[in-house]
Amino acid sequence: MSRVVFTKRHEPPRLPDGRYDIYFSYWSWKILKTCPYQYRLLVLEHLRPAIVEKGNAIQGGVPDKMVEDFFAKPVDVRKQLTLQWFYDHFEEYWTQFQTDPRGKITWMTPAEEQVHVAALAAEKPIPQQLRRKFNRTLKKKETYDHISNLLDMLASRNLIELRMETQHTFKAKIEETSQYVLTLGGRIDLLFEVAEGVVDIWDLKGVKREDYNDDDQLGVYKMGILAGGRKVRHCGFLNMKQKHFDDHKIDDAFLRELRLRMIDVFMSTIARGNYTARFDQRTCEYCDVNGSCNTYLENRETTFDVKQLLGKNKILL
Numbered sequence: 515m516s517r518v519v520f521t522k523r524h525e526p527p528r529l530p531d532g533r534y535d536i537y538f539s540y541w542s543w544k545i546l547k548t549c550p551y552q553y554r555l556l557v558l559e560h561l562r563p564a565i566v567e568k569g570n571a572i573q574g575g576v577p578d579k580m581v582e583d584f585f586a587k588p589v590d591v592r593k594q595l596t597l598q599w600f601y602d603h604f605e606e607y608w609t610q611f612q613t614d615p616r617g618k619i620t621w622m623t624p625a626e627e628q629v630h631v632a633a634l635a636a637e638k639p640i641p642q643q644l645r646r647k648f649n650r651t652l653k654k655k656e657t658y659d660h661i662s663n664l665l666d667m668l669a670s671r672n673l674i675e676l677r678m679e680t681q682h683t684f685k686a687k688i689e690e691t692s693q694y695v696l697t698l699g700g701r702i703d704l705l706f707e708v709a710e711g712v713v714d715i716w717d718l719k720g721v722k723r724e725d726y727n728d729d730d731q732l733g734v735y736k737m738g739i740l741a742g743g744r745k746v747r748h749c750g751f752l753n754m755k756q757k758h759f760d761d762h763k764i765d766d767a768f769l770r771e772l773r774l775r776m777i778d779v780f781m782s783t784i785a786r787g788n789y790t791a792r793f794d795q796r797t798c799e800y801c802d803v804n805g806s807c808n809t810y811l812e813n814r815e816t817t818f819d820v821k822q823l824l825g826k827n828k829i830l831l
């Protein structure tokens with residue numbers, strides 16, 4: 515990926531009556547509040563990352579898609595199939611997610627996986643040419659464990675029989691003043707209807723640490739549902755790794771404060787055309803477009819030199 519040369523100025527979005535037309539999904543909000551320059555690259559310039567590690571996408575995508583397909587079936591069918599359906603179809607979904615449009619398995623073939631499994635069982639070293647792919651075998655096992663935990667969780671609350679919308683999409687006007695209109699949109703993993711017009715919102719997560727989850731995501735979802743005229747009983751993260759329904763209190767005060775932050779950040783960045791890079795070592799290492807960011811490239815080089823001098827990279831080398 516090469517450094518980016520900007521050719522056009524991005525005017526702040528406005529409605530015909532001159533008010534700011536502010537739109538956020540949780541994705542775009544998270545990017546803007548983390549680093550305005552990343553927002554410019556990804557959201558405004560539509561820069562595509564050169565190489566994205568597919569592992570996280572597969573690990574999140576397989577449970578998402580399985581839940582979506584299972585809960586799209588009528589309740590009677592679900593009851594008949596039981597949660598065993600997930601175990602029976604796991605391989606099929608895993609293969610589907612790592613197969614390209616020409617039908618070629620691109621990420622890790624069953625034969626490669628077998629070599630890993632056999633080497634592990636025999637406590638032998640992984641063959642040199644397959645070492646880089648070993649992590650993928652671990653990811654598969656982790657995904658399987660996540661699904662197994664998820665099923666226990668669904669069973670523990672009898673959720674299998676509830677009416678459920680998966681990947682519920684919304685786009686709703688949340689607030690308007692003489693200066694702006696704020697609209698939020700997004701897609702919610704799991705929306706259980708617990709009573710007429712009352713829902714529980716759960717976002718499926720497979721994160722290592724529960725505190726990586728961000729309440730703003732729940733705030734965006736809750737505002738979207740409330741704007742559509744329904745009430746929200748619970749909202750939280752369904753943490754598959756920890757096997758934990760992590761219910762968060764997202765009250766009116768939190769939502770008000772979130773809206774204020776959104777407006778403030780919009781006014782100090784997008785409204786002014788100010789997309790300053792915000793370097794943070796950890797965040798930048800995981801940034802999809804760091805290869806096109808001068809701030810990252812300059813700071814990374816410095817950090818790398820210091821680490822070298824201090825000998826902190828020894829384990830990696």
Ligand code: SF4
Pocket residue numbers: 548549551552791792793794797798799801802803804807809810
């Ligand atoms: S690498 Fe860091 S500073 Fe650069 S765009 Fe990404 S988050 Fe922002």
